[in-house]
Amino acid sequence: MFSCAAAGWGEFGVLEARDLACWRGDRAIFAGLSFQLEAGGALLLLGANGAGKSSLLRLLAGLIPPAEGALLWDGADALADRVAHAARLRYLSHQDALKPSLTARENLLFYSRLWGGDVAGALEAVDLTDLAELPARILSSGQKRRLALARLALAPARLWLLDEPTVGLDAASVARLGGLLAAHRAAGGAVIAATHLPLPLPGARELAL
Amino acid sequence: MSGFLAVLGREVRLALRHPADTLAAVLFFVLVCALFPFGIGPSPEILARIAPGALLAAALLAALLPLDRLFGAEAEDGSLDQLLLSGLPPSALAGAKALGHWVVTGLPLLLATPIAAAMLNLPVEAWGTAALALGLATGVLSLFGAAGAALTLGARRGGVLLPLLVLPLSIPAVIFGAAAIEAAAGGISPRPYLLLLGALLAIAAPMAPLAAGAALRGD
Numbered sequence: 001m002f003s004c005a006a007a008g009w010g011e012f013g014v015l016e017a018r019d020l021a022c023w024r025g026d027r028a029i030f031a032g033l034s035f036q037l038e039a040g041g042a043l044l045l046l047g048a049n050g051a052g053k054s055s056l057l058r059l060l061a062g063l064i065p066p067a068e069g070a071l072l073w074d075g076a077d078a079l080a081d082r083v084a085h086a087a088r089l090r091y092l093s094h095q096d097a098l099k100p101s102l103t104a105r106e107n108l109l110f111y112s113r114l115w116g117g118d119v120a121g122a123l124e125a126v127d128l129t130d131l132a133e134l135p136a137r138i139l140s141s142g143q144k145r146r147l148a149l150a151r152l153a154l155a156p157a158r159l160w161l162l163d164e165p166t167v168g169l170d171a172a173s174v175a176r177l178g179g180l181l182a183a184h185r186a187a188g189g190a191v192i193a194a195t196h197l198p199l200p201l202p203g204a205r206e207l208a209l
Numbered sequence: 210m211s212g213f214l215a216v217l218g219r220e221v222r223l224a225l226r227h228p229a230d231t232l233a234a235v236l237f238f239v240l241v242c243a244l245f246p247f248g249i250g251p252s253p254e255i256l257a258r259i260a261p262g263a264l265l266a267a268a269l270l271a272a273l274l275p276l277d278r279l280f281g282a283e284a285e286d287g288s289l290d291q292l293l294l295s296g297l298p299p300s301a302l303a304g305a306k307a308l309g310h311w312v313v314t315g316l317p318l319l320l321a322t323p324i325a326a327a328m329l330n331l332p333v334e335a336w337g338t339a340a341l342a343l344g345l346a347t348g349v350l351s352l353f354g355a356a357g358a359a360l361t362l363g364a365r366r367g368g369v370l371l372p373l374l375v376l377p378l379s380i381p382a383v384i385f386g387a388a389a390i391e392a393a394a395g396g397i398s399p400r401p402y403l404l405l406l407g408a409l410l411a412i413a414a415p416m417a418p419l420a421a422g423a424a425l426r427g428d
Contacts, residue, residue: 097287110215
């Protein structure tokens with residue numbers, strides 16, 4: 001799909017979380033959370049509803065600050081420059097972040113203007129080429145999810161943060177996502193995914209929250 | 210810069226898909242201006258006397274209408290997270306959204322200015338100044354409004370809070386804008402008032418996006 005060299009990533013070291021804590025109000029959702037993730041690695045976040053999987057992903061994306069602890073990228077504070085941190089990751093939230101009145105192609109076109117990348121190739125990667133000119137509002141929920149996933153295939157980024165990526169997907173789409181994930185990891189990318197459903201991530205470590 | 214233009218282009222594209230939002234603001238502006246002759250009576254002198262202030266107030270209220278959706282709609286469908294992770298600094302994102310708001314709301318209001326000005330019996334020679342003053346004043350409102358929308362994002366009753374936050378900040382724009390139109394109607398040069406209005410815009414242009422960006426990041 002895309003190689004490390006083509007993406008211009010150079011050496012990708014390690015993403016390291018040290019004693020991360022997240023608070024909601026005066027209640028700790030999780031605390032003392034530490035893990036390491038190396039290039040090509042995958043981490044599955046498991047836990048009951050409300051265990052803090054989504055909060056951890058938002059924290060790792062730099063969308064919310066950690067209450068305690070540090071997030072290190074190659075040994076340096078990852079959240080010191082959040083714009084630079086954002087540039088090396090893709091975040092798939094549980095919402096699809098689509099504009100209903102824009103067509104599937106236009107939804108992706110906007111992100112391709114921000115990140116670069118090939119819209120037609122990304123639509124092909126999630127098998128939405130035939131529906132490219134339809135407004136996103138008339139797509140089914142599974143098709144919307146695939147369109148959100150197409151953002152991952154648009155332009156390479158070193159870290160994918162996925163929140164329930166397979167919700168609403170049929171078996172063929174899950175297999176296609178497996179291909180995307182494998183290509184991403186083969187190119188030296190890392191994946192952190194929160195899920196309740198089985199994910200095609202062979203060799204992924206598990207982190208229970 | 211390309212990210213800024215991408216966000217701006219998306220705003221315009223979305224507005225073109227939903228022309229009703231823009232149309233609602235323009236009709237609101239025209240209708241509020243039409244209420245004054247009914248309330249005050251059709252006496253041309255009195256109407257012309259209140260026209261500058263009425264135009265400014267009506268335009269700012271109309272431009273305020275779509276403001277609480279500026280970031281609210283993005284937050285609801287998850288797009289705000291993607292925009293914040295787009296690689297664009299939050300202040301640049303807020304600046305692009307503010308400019309987008311002006312392009313899809315402020316600019317159409319300018320096109321409706323002649324209709325509103327005619328209903329308020331504003332002398333024709335002041336119409337050009339009125340459009341200019343409204344353009345600058347709505348620009349100030351778009352900037353302060355973006356900051357207010359970012360601050361009230363996620364607040365309960367944010368839609369009520371927003372005007373309470375933004376309208377007081379817009380008072381100088383109303384004063385200088387109305388003074389400019391009044392000067393032009395009275396045959397004096399509106400230049401000093403327009404320059405003051407421009408100065409206000411020049412202050413708001415860097416300050417408001419910075420404030421909005423900080424609010425969006427949650428600092």
